[in-house]
Amino acid sequence: MPSFDARALTEPVDRAAVKRFAQEIDTRYPRSTGATVAFVAAIAFAVVIGIMIVVIGGGAVLLAVATGLSAGDGGPGLVGFLPLLFFGGVAAVVVVGVVVSSRRMKERRWRLDRFARANGMAYIPTHADPPLPGMVFGIGGSRRSDDIVRGTTPRFVEFGNYQYTTGSGKNRSTHRWGYVAIRLDAPLPHIVLDALGNNTVFGSNLPVGFRTDQRLSLEGDFDEHFALYCPEGYEADALYLFTPDVMARFLDNVGRLDVEIVDDWMFLYTRRQVSTLDPATWQWMFSVVGALIGKLDQWGRWRDERLAASPAGWAPGSPAAGPLPFSVPAATAPPRGVASEGRRLRRRFSWLGLVFLVLAVVGWFLPLLTGD
Structure with missing residues (x-):
């Protein structure tokens, strides 16, 4: 930075x-x-x-x-x-x-x-429906990023405030997030770190839930601060990515932020503004990104060995440098990308959402049935 x-x-x-x-x-x-x-x-x-x-x-x-x-x-x-x-x-x-x-x-x-x-960056006042793959960017309507501050050195980083709407009429709600988007050197498995410190009495503050059988327990006191979700079968890959020194960086700097790794992006989420006129907020965000960037180079060397037999993986981004983490012959080294089973986490079915939907439908049709 x-x-x-x-x-x-x-x-x-x-x-x-x-x-x-x-x-x-x-x-x-x-x-x-x-x-x-x-x-x-x-x-x-x-x-x-x-x-x-x-x-x-x-x-x-x-x-x-x-x-x-x-x-x-x-x-x-x-x-x-x-x-x-x-x-x-x-x-x-x-x-x-x-x-x-x-x-x-x-x-x-x-x-x-x-x-x-x-600070060697560029400012964009607003961007409608930003084409980012993070979980908060594909929900609702009237999607918009505001006050975007974007840099490209030493890697692409974007700070912004994001909002979207759900519902309609009297039930219309506007949801606001602050985010940091960091471009990675290679696509990685879909991994989510749900920061436990910013959850509510009703559970996670994330807009979507993930199946609990995808939660991975890590060593030390990491589990006291984050709930880590990774696709089934990618536990060893998550351990390769989240080495003790990387986990230490997250614990020291990102304890108040939710984290999502999807495709070749890493997103940091918060429910307050990231792009603001408060110097202390910017100083904190710069320190967080600076601490993480130094550890992201090793992630670019990760390869999905499941693609060695079937190189049909999705592989955007720039070429990665350095040796492969897996000892496979160069002629059969897996290409850059992630197998289909690792690209997206499986989401949890929301019974609470179903209950609210049923109640809304009943409330809509009940006056018609009773003649009121």
């Missing part, structure tokens, strides 16, 4: 530079039609609400004045103007809120772009 420079996150704002950068961003990354319509609709809604509030407030004052004069008491005085002051204040708050929110977003993007450049 490059040297850490967080001055851009807290230094004084150059208003002219922010304005120029916002115009540049709008040119390089034009809003989608849906985003443009939503933004215009929000502005129009705020304006309409403001006008309605002023009209209603003015009408209330005029009514109070008319009532006071007809009663012969000389008018409502200051009290009669309180509705106008109240509604006018609400209208001002709405308009100011829209303006301040837009200004903060522009300043945030300007700071993150400067921060990325200062």
